[in-house]
Amino acid sequence: MAPAPPSTDTDLAAFVQSVERAIAAAYDRLMPLFAEHAQPIVAEFGFHHVAHAESLAHVTGATVPVAPNAALLTALAPRIDAAVDEPSALRLVFALENQLAATHTFSMTMLDDAQIVRAVATILPIESSHAVITGGLLGVGVADLFPNGSFESLLVSDGANPRTGFSPFSYPVS
Amino acid sequence: VSNPIGRRRFLQLGGTAAASAVLLACTKDDPSREVAPGPSTTTTLPALPADPVDRVKTDLAVTLTLASLEVLAADTYSKLAASGLVTDVTLATTLALFARHHRDHLTALNLAIADADGAPVDQPNSTFDQTVVQPAVAAATTQGDVIAIALTLEGTLAQTYVYGVNAATTPARRSQLLSVAGVETRHRAVVANQLRPNDLGYLLPSAFAPDDNPLPPDALVVP
Numbered sequence: 001m002a003p004a005p006p007s008t009d010t011d012l013a014a015f016v017q018s019v020e021r022a023i024a025a026a027y028d029r030l031m032p033l034f035a036e037h038a039q040p041i042v043a044e045f046g047f048h049h050v051a052h053a054e055s056l057a058h059v060t061g062a063t064v065p066v067a068p069n070a071a072l073l074t075a076l077a078p079r080i081d082a083a084v085d086e087p088s089a090l091r092l093v094f095a096l097e098n099q100l101a102a103t104h105t106f107s108m109t110m111l112d113d114a115q116i117v118r119a120v121a122t123i124l125p126i127e128s129s130h131a132v133i134t135g136g137l138l139g140v141g142v143a144d145l146f147p148n149g150s151f152e153s154l155l156v157s158d159g160a161n162p163r164t165g166f167s168p169f170s171y172p173v174s
Numbered sequence: 175v176s177n178p179i180g181r182r183r184f185l186q187l188g189g190t191a192a193a194s195a196v197l198l199a200c201t202k203d204d205p206s207r208e209v210a211p212g213p214s215t216t217t218t219l220p221a222l223p224a225d226p227v228d229r230v231k232t233d234l235a236v237t238l239t240l241a242s243l244e245v246l247a248a249d250t251y252s253k254l255a256a257s258g259l260v261t262d263v264t265l266a267t268t269l270a271l272f273a274r275h276h277r278d279h280l281t282a283l284n285l286a287i288a289d290a291d292g293a294p295v296d297q298p299n300s301t302f303d304q305t306v307v308q309p310a311v312a313a314a315t316t317q318g319d320v321i322a323i324a325l326t327l328e329g330t331l332a333q334t335y336v337y338g339v340n341a342a343t344t345p346a347r348r349s350q351l352l353s354v355a356g357v358e359t360r361h362r363a364v365v366a367n368q369l370r371p372n373d374l375g376y377l378l379p380s381a382f383a384p385d386d387n388p389l390p391p392d393a394l395v396v397p
Contacts, residue, residue, distance in 0.1 A: 037372070044374050051381040101356055108349040114340070117348060118385065121339040124352055125332060125359035125383035132363035133377060142268050145360060150278035152356035154349055 006168050009113040013056045015168040016107050016120070018069035020053040022076070023096055025068045029080050033089040038137055042093055045130050049100075052123045059115040072171040075159060090138050095162040097131035102153040102165030109154055128152065229343050231397065234290045236338040237283055238395035239299065240351075243334060244280040246298035247327045248273045250307055254320050261317055265368070269324065272361050279354050286347065292397055301393040302330070324365050332358035333388040340385065359383065 006012040027046040034042055057065060076096075083089040104124040111117050135145045147153075147163050156167035223229050251273040260266045284294040310323050335355035342348040363377060370376045 041372055041374060044378070048378070048381040055382070105349055105353050105356065108339070108352045109345050111345060111348070118340055121336050121348075121352055121355070122382040122385050124356050125336060126378065126381060128356040128359045129363040129378055132360050133367060133372065133374075136367045136371060142264070142364060143271060145364060146271075146275070146357060150275040150354075150357060151282075152353040154353055 006173075009111050009116050010060045011173070012107055012110060012168065013060045013113075013116050013119075014062070014066050014173050015069075015171075016103065017053040017056045017062075017066040018173045019072060019100065019103055019166055019171070020049045020056070021066065021068040022072045023100055024049040024053075025073060026076050026080055026096065027093070030083055030089045030092065033083060033086055035086055038086060038090060041133065041137070042090075045093070045097070045134075048126055048130070052126070055119050055123070056116070059113075059119045066173065069166075069171050070174050072159070072166055075171070087138065090134055094131060094134040094138060094140070097127050097134060098147050098153075099159060099162060099165050101127040101131065102148075102163070103156060104165075105152045105154040106156045106165050106167075124152070230290070232341050233343045233347060234287065234292055234397050235394055236341045237286055237290070237347075238292060238295055238397060239389070239393060240331075240334060240338055240354075241280055241283040241287060241295035242297065242299035242395050243302065243331055244276045244283065245295060246303050246307060247331060248276040248280070249298055250311065250323065250327060251276070253311060254314075254323065257311075257314070257320075259314055259317055259320050265317065265321070268364060269320075272324070272328070275357055275361070279357075282350065282354070286350065295395070299393055299395065301390055305390050306330075321365055321369060325362060325369075328358055328362035328365065330388050332362055333384050333386075336383050336385045337387050355383075 006015050024046045027042055027049075031039065031043065053066065079092055083092050101124055104120050104127065108117070108120055108124075111120065132145050153163055153165065155163075156165040156170075158170040159166045223232055251269045254260060255266060255269060255273075260269065280295070287294060306326065307323065310319070310326070314320060314323065332355055335351050335358055339348050339351045339355065342351055366377050
């Protein structure tokens with residue numbers, strides 16, 4: 001039987017944890033592509049994503065860490081494989097940070113638990129900053145650092161569109 | 175039962191008047207010293223009113239306050255653009271983009287305010303303007319001073335939005351505020367990254383955004 005999409009705040013927090021850990025795992029795979037300048041920056045982003053997952057686990061009282069989202073890692077594999085040098089790897093990081101921001105904003109449309117709300121509210125701005133810093137490394141123009149204009153996107157999908165986040169319906173926690 | 179003192183207390187809980195403090199810490203030689211408030215040290219949620227009616231009023235008060243800050247930010251960028259202090263074309267374009275975003279945010283907030291039977295906001299936050307922004311604008315003599323003011327405005331707005339998420343009463347309101355918090359944080363990161371490119375200790379001093387109230391006392395706009 002296929003895993004069910006999240007139906008409670010705790011389930012949704014577990015989904016977001018699994019996405020954070022999947023992104024951290026993706027960065028581990030990309031790391032050899034980064035030179036001396038970008039490598040510590042992306043590594044720090046990865047540490048942040050693990051910290052975010054741990055924070056969400058803490059506020060939900062989880063005793064066992066949620067694993068990286070397996071379905072998402074499978075879906076990301078071709079994009080990771082397509083990154084063959086630092087610029088292409090940074091472009092992927094830029095896209096993933098924007099997609100992670102959208103995933104958090106989407107989750108907020110359903111969350112009601114005060115502690116989980118608070119955790120997500122302190123996490124999303126960091127993903128947004130990651131995107132800007134990565135865009136700076138790429139030399140992206142200022143307007144393009146705001147891929148959804150004046151507001152963060154709250155749309156999710158299968159993630160093929162880099163302007164949307166990752167849907168818990170496409171990537172349920174296994 | 176309405177409890178204005180309780181609402182005001184809510185917005186002041188955890189407040190450090192950090193914005194005015196950091197702006198005063200700015201120097202002309204090093205605008206990057208003007209930073210948004212650091213990571214929150216708050217470990218518990220602010221005491222939200224227990225009464226559902228008061229919670230809705232608190233939500234409205236925070237929204238009115240945010241709207242007044244958006245007016246202030248857009249107006250301040252217009253003044254700075256006209257001041258002749260901004261000589262770099264990229265910075266001028268950047269601040270114009272930010273001003274447009276702030277006007278979009280104001281429009282969205284005023285729609286939410288109208289839904290709550292409040293009066294639309296078209297005036298800047300007088301307390302923050304008089305205690306923080308006006309003195310800084312009056313003293314500004316260099317482009318570095320302009321950047322310092324932008325950092326203060328964007329850092330304060332971003333943190334107040336994160337703070338406001340916790341005061342909002344519905345998921346729809348929370349997601350709206352969070353979607354703006356992310357963009358205000360991007361604004362701050364853009365300016366900060368121009369000052370100290372890729373200096374992560376400066377750009378991201380923590381893995382988590384601060385969520386306590388950064389506003390000076392009496393900055394709350396009470397309906």
